[in-house]
Amino acid sequence: MTATIFRGARLAGITSAVPATEFDNVRDTLQFDATEVKKVVSLAGVKTRRVTTSNMFCSDLCLAAAKDLLEGLDWSADSIDVLIFITQTPDYFLPGSASLMHRDLALSHHCAVFDVGLGCSGYPYGIWLANMMIQTGAAKRILVLHGDTPSLFTDKEDRATYLLFGDGGTATAIETSTKESEWGFCLHSDGGGCKDLIIPGGGFRNPKPANERDSKLKMNGPNLFNFTVARVPEVIDEMLALMKCTVDDLDVFFFHQSNQFIMKHIAKKCGLDLAKVPLTLDRFGNIGGASVPLTVTQYLAENKLDRSVKVMLLGYGVGLSWGAAQIELDKNVFSFHRELGDLPRL
Numbered sequence: 001m002t003a004t005i006f007r008g009a010r011l012a013g014i015t016s017a018v019p020a021t022e023f024d025n026v027r028d029t030l031q032f033d034a035t036e037v038k039k040v041v042s043l044a045g046v047k048t049r050r051v052t053t054s055n056m057f058c059s060d061l062c063l064a065a066a067k068d069l070l071e072g073l074d075w076s077a078d079s080i081d082v083l084i085f086i087t088q089t090p091d092y093f094l095p096g097s098a099s100l101m102h103r104d105l106a107l108s109h110h111c112a113v114f115d116v117g118l119g120c121s122g123y124p125y126g127i128w129l130a131n132m133m134i135q136t137g138a139a140k141r142i143l144v145l146h147g148d149t150p151s152l153f154t155d156k157e158d159r160a161t162y163l164l165f166g167d168g169g170t171a172t173a174i175e176t177s178t179k180e181s182e183w184g185f186c187l188h189s190d191g192g193g194c195k196d197l198i199i200p201g202g203g204f205r206n207p208k209p210a211n212e213r214d215s216k217l218k219m220n221g222p223n224l225f226n227f228t229v230a231r232v233p234e235v236i237d238e239m240l241a242l243m244k245c246t247v248d249d250l251d252v253f254f255f256h257q258s259n260q261f262i263m264k265h266i267a268k269k270c271g272l273d274l275a276k277v278p279l280t281l282d283r284f285g286n287i288g289g290a291s292v293p294l295t296v297t298q299y300l301a302e303n304k305l306d307r308s309v310k311v312m313l314l315g316y317g318v319g320l321s322w323g324a325a326q327i328e329l330d331k332n333v334f335s336f337h338r339e340l341g342d343l344p345r346l
Contacts, residue, residue, distance in 0.1 A: 010177035013334030045260025049166035049285030061169025120317025122289035166285025
């Protein structure tokens with residue numbers, strides 16, 4: 001059952017990294033009519049995006065975030081028991097990106113590493129996986145890396161997607177704790193909507209598509225809108241019922257940064273104070289599921305915690321897949337954000 005309450009875990013730290021290159025949608029978009037671009041920007045809320053260069057990929061961004069995290073926590077590499085890498089833009093089909101991180105972070109041979117191929121819902125799922133390992137005693141310290149570079153799979157001639165996506169990587173440290181704080185998880189899937197957000201070509205089913213456009217992202221906007229405004233309020237209500245609380249009992253709701261209009265619509269529908277729903281897609285774009293932890297780092301940079309806060313983490317989209325996690329962030333949580341400049345060419 002995926003509606004679950006766990007105890008005995010702590011989020012020790014969370015970091016993020018984005019490319020230093022900033023793309024201003026209004027200033028830098030030349031292939032679409034300027035008036036139409038301004039309409040899309042106003043509706044979706046993506047004013048600027050951080051986009052990768054030709055020599056920077058998801059693993060580079062997550063590696064930078066992970067190094068900052070380990071240094072900030074003063075955790076040695078050999079103290080990490082498990083590393084989970086969540087991405088839909090891996091460097092290679094094989095080996096998995098987790099193996100690259102194992103190499104570059106010089107983790108112990110006793111550390112288990114693996115990839116999870118989730119997108120927009122990936123963060124609640126990843127935190128859930130880490131907590132299950134904590135519960136069983138299989139691990140005491142876990143790194144959850146979550147990142148994507150979706151700007152690399154959008155079609156420059158597709159206005160519906162090209163203006164939305166940015167790139168970024170994040171790292172989260174989960175460890176065992178003697179505190180009895182409760183973390184709740186509600187996770188869902190609907191594979192019937194798998195074609196609503198899809199890259200049809202490039203995999204083994206269609207490795208070299210006749211139509212080059214099939215190697216880029218295709219999005220059924222109306223279907224995704226209907227899915228989001230129906231399922232996300234449901235999972236918020238489900239989580240509140242599971243944890244026996246109300247929206248007023250929570251301090252912050254961290255949404256996947258999908259679309260400003262959709263997020264505000266859901267917040268209004270659920271009776272959420274917009275002051276409790278931070279937005280970051282205006283300056284970073286939609287970086288997939290990693291937009292949730294990225295938004296957490298921005299919130300912590302702007303709000304010094306003097307107490308533990310109760311937050312809900314919400315991921316939803318490609319799959320179709322959606323989920324919520326309700327956790328606590330204590331006042332000692334470590335957080336850091338960086339911009340990553342151009343890397344040397346290999």
